[in-house]
Structures are given as C-alpha cells and as structure tokens.
Amino acid sequence: xxxxxxxxxxxxxxxxxxxxxxxxxxxxxxxxxxxxxxxxxxxxxxxxxxxxxxxxxxxxxxxxxxxxxxxxxxxxxxxxxxxxxxxxxxxxxxxxxxxxxxxxxxxxxxxxxxxxxxxxxxxxxxxxxxxxxxxxxxxxxxxxxxxxxxxxxxxxxxxxxxxxxxxxxxxxxxxxxxxxxxxxxxxxxxxxxxxxxxxxxxxxxxxxxxxxxxxxxxxxxxxxxxxxxxxxxxxxxxxxxxxxxxxxxxxxxxxxxx
Amino acid sequence: xxxxxxxxxxxxxxxxxxxxxxxxxxxxxxxxxxxxxxxxxxxxxxxxxxxxxxxxxxxxxxxxxxxxxxxxxxxxxxxxxxxxxxxxxxxxxxxxxxxxxxxxxxxxxxxxxxxxxxxxxxxxxxxxxxxxxxxxxxxxxxxxxxxxxxxxxxxxxxxxxxxxxxxxxxxxxxxxxxxxxxxxxxxxxxxxxxxxxxxxxxxxxxxxxxxxxxxxxxxxxxxxxxxxxxxxxxxxxxxxxxxxxxxxxxxxxxxxxx
Numbered sequence: 017x018x019x020x021x022x023x024x025x026x027x028x029x030x031x032x033x034x035x036x037x038x039x040x041x042x043x044x045x046x047x048x049x050x051x052x053x054x055x056x057x058x059x060x061x062x063x064x065x066x067x068x069x070x071x072x073x074x075x076x077x078x079x080x081x082x083x084x085x086x087x088x089x090x091x092x093x094x095x096x097x098x099x100x101x102x103x104x105x106x107x108x109x110x111x112x113x114x115x116x117x118x119x120x121x122x123x124x125x126x127x128x129x130x131x132x133x134x135x136x137x138x139x140x141x142x143x144x145x146x147x148x149x150x151x152x153x154x155x156x157x158x159x160x161x162x163x164x165x166x167x168x169x170x171x172x173x174x175x176x177x178x179x180x181x182x183x184x185x186x187x188x189x190x191x192x193x194x195x196x197x198x199x200x201x202x203x204x205x206x207x208x209x210x211x212x213x214x215x216x217x218x219x220x221x222x223x224x225x226x227x228x229x230x231x232x233x234x235x236x237x238x239x240x241x242x243x244x245x246x247x248x249x250x251x252x253x254x255x256x257x258x259x260x261x262x263x264x265x266x267x268x269x270x271x272x273x274x
Numbered sequence: 275x276x277x278x279x280x281x282x283x284x285x286x287x288x289x290x291x292x293x294x295x296x297x298x299x300x301x302x303x304x305x306x307x308x309x310x311x312x313x314x315x316x317x318x319x320x321x322x323x324x325x326x327x328x329x330x331x332x333x334x335x336x337x338x339x340x341x342x343x344x345x346x347x348x349x350x351x352x353x354x355x356x357x358x359x360x361x362x363x364x365x366x367x368x369x370x371x372x373x374x375x376x377x378x379x380x381x382x383x384x385x386x387x388x389x390x391x392x393x394x395x396x397x398x399x400x401x402x403x404x405x406x407x408x409x410x411x412x413x414x415x416x417x418x419x420x421x422x423x424x425x426x427x428x429x430x431x432x433x434x435x436x437x438x439x440x441x442x443x444x445x446x447x448x449x450x451x452x453x454x455x456x457x458x459x460x461x462x463x464x465x466x467x468x469x470x471x472x473x474x475x476x477x478x479x480x481x482x483x484x485x486x487x488x489x490x491x492x493x494x495x496x497x498x499x500x501x502x503x504x505x506x507x508x509x510x511x512x513x514x515x516x517x518x519x520x521x522x523x524x525x526x527x528x529x530x531x532x
Contacts, residue, residue, distance in 0.1 A: 022324040022325075023321060023325050023328075024284045024318075024325045026282045026284050027285055027288045027325045028325050028329075030282075030288065031325075031326070031329050031331065038354075043357050060282075063280050064285055066280040066281065067280075067281050067282045067286050067289075068285065070281075071286075071289050085357050086354065086358070087354060087361050087383060087392060088390075089347070089350045089351050089353075089354035090354050090355050090358070090362075090365070090392050091296065091390065091391065091407040092296055092343065092347045092350070092351055092408060093347050093348050093351010093352055093354065093355075094393070094407045094408070095296040095301075095343055095406070095407055095408050096296075096343040096344065096347035096351065097348050097351075098407075099342055099343050100342075100343070100344070104348075107348070127330060127346075132349065134345060135348070135352070148353070149348075149349040149356075150349030150350060150353050
C-alpha cells in the first residue's frame with residue numbers, strides 16, 4: 017500500500033478474506049482458519065465476516081461453520097466485466113480459442129509483480145486442464161510470464177525481474193525451470209521475433225504452454241492469451257499449427273478490444 | 275443489520291460503494307458523488323476508495339476524477355459462480371432461454387424484501403430490452419415478484435407484503451400496477467395452478483413479463499426465471515406458446531441445479 021495513512025485496515029482485511037476464499041483449497045474456511053492465516057484478530061475477523069455475510073458477499077454454513085464466497089459477488093463481477101468492457105470482450109472471446117485449439121485457454125493480467133488469471137475456458141473434453149480464475153503466479157515463469165515480460169519496456173522488465181533474481185539466478189519450480197536471467201533474456205528476443213512464447217513444464221511438470229500478447233490502442237501489452245496442454249511440444253507440426261492459431265486469436269482479441 | 279455490534283462500518287461502506295458503482299447511472303462517480311450520496315464523510319470515503327483502488331477493486335481515472343468498478347471483481351465474480359455452482363449453472367443456461375424465446379431472459383434471487391437480477395441474457399436483436407445485473411426491485415411487482423411470492427409459504431409472504439401495503443393497498447408504479455392486496459392474492463392462486471406468472475406494464479410502461487419458479491431439491495423456490503418483451507400480451511397464441519417454453523426452461527434449470 018503506497019500510503020499507510022490512506023488505507024483502511026478492516027476494508028483491506030475484508031478484501032483479503034474474499035481473495036483467500038476464492039482459492040480452490042480454501043473455498044470453505046472457518047473463522048479460525050481465516051483469522052490465523054490472514055493474521056486478523058478473531059473478534060475483528062468475526063465482525064468483518066458478519067458484515068460481508070449480511071449483504072450476501074459471503075455464505076455461512078452453520079453446520080460446518082464454514083464461510084464461502086456469496087452470490088452478491090456474481091452481479092458485481094458481471095458488472096465489472098461490462099464496465100471494463102475491453103476485458104469483458106476479451107473474456108467473452110475465450111470459448112472460440114478453446115474450441116478452435118482444443119486446449120485450455122486463459123487470459124492473464126498483471127498485478128504488481130505477479131500475473132492473475134482473469135478468465136479461462138476449457139475445451140469440451142472429459143478430462144481437461146483447468147486453472148482457478150483469481151489465482152496469481154510469478155511474472156517470470158512459463159510461457160505466459162515470458163510473453164508478458166518480452167513486451168514490456170526494458171526498465172520496467174528489469175525492475176520486475178529484480179524481485180525474483182539473486183545474482184542473476186531464479187528460483188526453480190521444476191527440472192525444466194529457467195534458472196538464469198541470461199537464458200530468459202535470450203528467449204525474450206526470440207519471443208519478440210516470433211510473436212509467441214512457449215514453455216515445457218517450466219512451472220508445472222508435464223504441462224506445456226503457449227502464450228501471445230494482447231495490445232491496447234497504444235500498442236502496449238495489457239493481457240496475455242495463454243493455452244495449456246499436455247501434448248508434447250516435440251510433435252512439431254501440431255505444435256507449430258497451434259502457435260499460429262494462438263497468434264491469430266490474440267490479434268483478433270487485440271482488434272476486438274480497441 | 276441484525277446486530278450493530280457485529281458490524282464494521284467501513285466494510286459496510288465499501289460494499290455500498292461497490293453496489294452504487296454497479297448501477298448504470300452511477301458507474302462513473304467522483305469522491306464527492308460517493309461521499310454525498312452514501313453519507314460517508316469525505317475523508318473516510320477517500321481512504322476506502324484508495325484501499326479498494328490499490329487492490330484493483332476500483333479503477334480511478336485521474337483526468338475525470340471518476341471511480342469505477344475495477345477488474346479484480348471479475349475473478350471474484352466468476353469464482354462465486356463456480357462455488358455457488360447451482361446459481362452458476364442456472365446463469366449459464368440463460369443463453370438457451372433467450373435464443374429459444376427471442377426475449378430477454380433474467381434470473382432473480384431474493385435479498386431481504388427485494389429481488390435482485392443475478393443474471394441476464396439478451397436475444398440477438400439490434401434493439402432489445404436489457405436490465406442491469408445487481409439491480410434490485412420490490413418483491414411484489416410484476417410477473418417476477420408475483421411468481422416469487424406465489425411459491426412462498428403463507429407466513430413468509432404475509433410478512434414480506436406487510437412491508438409494502440398500507441390498509442391493503444400497494445404503491446403504484448404505472449396505470450397497470452396492482453393496487454390491492456386482494457387482487458394479488460387472487461393472481462397468486464392462478465399462478466400456482468398454471469405454474470407461470472405474467473404482467474403487462476405493471477412496473478414499467480409497455481414492458482410485459484413472464485416468470486416461472488425454480489426450485490431446489492427440497493421443492494423450495496430459490497430463483498425466478500423471467501422474460502421481458504415489448505410484444506403485446508393480447509397476441510394470445512404467441513404468448514401462450516412463450517409461457518409454455520418458459521415453464522419448460524424453468525423445469526430444466528430446476529433439474530440442472532439439483
């Protein structure tokens with residue numbers, strides 16, 4: 017928070033509660049869970065929970081003593097899509113991407129030094145990859161992170177990367193993670209030349225990703241269109257075809273939102 | 275609010291700000307607008323606005339000095355649909371209703387003594403009726419209100435109606451509004467027999483509506499499926515066909531969400 021004076025702790029805590037409950041593994045949490053994990057005193061936490069529940073922003077199950085996200089968030093979310101209509105239009109396009117490519121299509125947006133899934137569409141298959149909308153991940157990982165970084169100006173990119181590097185080295189997530197800043201910068205050049213990023217289990221073992229930038233009217237990157245698949249990256253023809261499709265869809269979305 | 279002690283004023287104010295900004299006519303509001311209309315002191319209001327903006331729940335336009343709903347609400351809304359999955363599934367069905375009937379399809383849910391639009395789908399026509407998701411209206415008006423009341427138990431219905439009646443008389447909104455409780459109770463009997471409610475400009479001049487109940491697994495009404503049209507109710511054949519379609523769709527939704 018930039019300015020501590022212009023900051024209401026209880027409002028901030030209520031947002032943290034909503035965000036916590038939006039995570040798959042915490043979608044049903046008790047007062048004690050929330051109070052402990054978010055470091056909010058139990059009495060304050062209870063008062064916030066009651067206030068949010070009274071207006072339908074949370075649901076309370078008196079048998080299990082669990083709180084979960086309430087239905088009042090649904091209309092607010094839909095309205096926010098309508099008002100932020102470029103993002104709403106981009107999200108509404110995702111089913112076309114999933115149908116055309118047969119992979120799970122996502123849109124991510126930057127928040128500070130992380131990227132957040134703001135929309136997703138899974139293909140029509142019985143077993144399919146999924147993500148949780150609202151979840152965030154480090155800005156330097158996988159195809160989506162590399163794609164976002166590739167289209168930032170050099171100073172912003174350097175500042176963001178300094179959050180993650182120690183002596184030019186990244187934390188690793190899998191055996192395939194990029195470990196050195198040099199490696200990343202090299203790939204960034206290639207991504208800018210080709211207009212598409214790819215990754216092969218760099219953040220999650222076995223999951224391959226492809227990502228393309230979406231630009232606003234000033235040609236600045238505002239979103240990344242990504243796709244996740246279990247299909248091996250080695251099957252070059254299919255993979256190259258998918259990259260082409262993703263580039264085409266990202267262009268379409270850029271045009272749609274201008 | 276049931277218990278003033280269990281209530282955090284700044285959290286409550288922040289929810290009121292989000293709800294205010296979700297209304298079409300207030301979607302861009304200044305600090306002064308918000309502070310005056312919601313009776314929040316300017317300094318508290320500014321601190322709440324800054325807290326909400328810092329986390330992406332509001333956007334601030336420094337040229338116009340306007341606040342509007344931010345994109346962080348989008349993932350929360352989508353997550354709430356997923357977690358409240360019966361409501362999410364009902365909302366996801368609306369495009370089928372709009373396509374099949376050619377009218378604007380809505381879902382409403384009760385909040386206290388009002389009904390809230392929690393989902394909508396407009397038909398594919400150049401000029402079409404719309405509503406704002408998140409808006410509420412009195413529980414006794416039009417086809418949707420009558421439908422909801424019809425399927426409540428008698429005591430709950432009487433308690434809700436007492437909020438609106440003075441000596442058995444309702445406030446009127448148009449020349450076609452129901453004015454007497456007796457009239458309403460008579461219609462309620464008919465609605466229960468036919469399984470569908472209709473109205474003809476009772477709340478908005480010229481707008482006709484049709485509404486059917488959606489039940490949970492205990493056969494309690496939890497949502498109302500409604501449709502709005504400008505087509506005159508007198509065109510009996512078409513109207514009767516539409517009512518049948520709406521009954522069928524409401525049944526489908528009831529089955530889907532159990």
